[in-house]
Amino acid sequence: MTGQGLSSAGGDPRLDGPVRVRDKTGMAEPPDIVVLTGAGISRESGLATFRDADGVWAKLRIEDVAAPEAFARDPARVHEFYNARRAQLADAAIAPNAAHLALAELERRWPGGFLLVTQNVDDLHERGGSRRLLHMHGELRRVRCLRCDAAQAWDAPLSVQTACPACGLSGGMRPDIVWFGEMPYHMDRIAATLRRCGLFIAIGTSGHVYPAAGFVAEVAGRARTVELNLEPSEVASHFDEAVHGKASEVVPAFVAQLLAQCRR
Numbered sequence: 001m002t003g004q005g006l007s008s009a010g011g012d013p014r015l016d017g018p019v020r021v022r023d024k025t026g027m028a029e030p031p032d033i034v035v036l037t038g039a040g041i042s043r044e045s046g047l048a049t050f051r052d053a054d055g056v057w058a059k060l061r062i063e064d065v066a067a068p069e070a071f072a073r074d075p076a077r078v079h080e081f082y083n084a085r086r087a088q089l090a091d092a093a094i095a096p097n098a099a100h101l102a103l104a105e106l107e108r109r110w111p112g113g114f115l116l117v118t119q120n121v122d123d124l125h126e127r128g129g130s131r132r133l134l135h136m137h138g139e140l141r142r143v144r145c146l147r148c149d150a151a152q153a154w155d156a157p158l159s160v161q162t163a164c165p166a167c168g169l170s171g172g173m174r175p176d177i178v179w180f181g182e183m184p185y186h187m188d189r190i191a192a193t194l195r196r197c198g199l200f201i202a203i204g205t206s207g208h209v210y211p212a213a214g215f216v217a218e219v220a221g222r223a224r225t226v227e228l229n230l231e232p233s234e235v236a237s238h239f240d241e242a243v244h245g246k247a248s249e250v251v252p253a254f255v256a257q258l259l260a261q262c263r264r
């Protein structure tokens with residue numbers, strides 16, 4: 001079902017009155033919120049998505065730059081791919097947009113629990129003020145040593161010659177990014193938080209990649225589920241509600257309506 005915008009007047013009865021947004025179990029309390037974001041939320045900040053016509057995978061193959069086999073076969077090519085994306089984050093033109101800022105405000109003002117789970121490896125949520133944030137696919141500005149497993153913040157280019165600051169060995173430094181075929185980070189905490197949430201919001205993700213694409217099915221039936229995306233995702237049918245449009249427009253509007261309901 002696609003809404004033209006969420007409204008309490010004659011709209012969703014759960015939004016009538018104060019924040020007492022009733023989740024599927026009828027609990028009259030501000031539900032815990034889990035937000036899942038994808039590349040679409042960063043599109044208007046100037047970062048390419050993956051599967052749009054001008055996306056990353058329109059120009060490169062996942063098998064060549066985003067898989068452990070690719071790194072084993074041609075580490076220099078993988079380093080080149082991530083070095084370029086890491087360097088792009090330092091460009092002054094790349095900044096959080098209104099959607100990132102709205103989610104940080106929701107985190108600050110929501111009276112219930114809040115967790116932002118992002119598939120994105122950029123740092124725009126942090127720069128927008130989000131703190132209760134998990135990067136399930138890793139982070140461009142972190143690297144990890146295959147020799148000693150030390151992970152650390154990193155903004156410089158990485159190469160096969162880079163020596164690990166922790167163990168001093170070279171040849172084993174890799175981007176701290178979760179590649180295809182690898183287990184995403186923080187899955188236990190994400191699963192536990194999904195079990196408790198009463199409102200699940202997916203923003204700017206195509207619903208192509210699991211396990212993230214499966215989160216909505218995990219909570220459907222016991223949480224209110226909302227998709228805020230430019231167009232219906234692959235898993236749109238699992239959502240109770242949807243608002244289609246640009247994240248920088250639909251996310252602030254949705255957040256404003258939620259907060260107005262809880263008079264915060």
Ligand code: APR
Binds near residue numbers: 038120232245
């Ligand atoms: N506002 C809102 N949504 C947008 C916007 C925008 N301005 N621009 C694009 N979108 C939507 C697209 O319609 C699409 O549904 O964002 C979604 C982006 O989908 P993908 O490019 O597939 O990105 P994502 O869902 O984050 O990919 C998941 O795949 O390649 C891996 O690890 C990578 O984390 C990534 C994962």
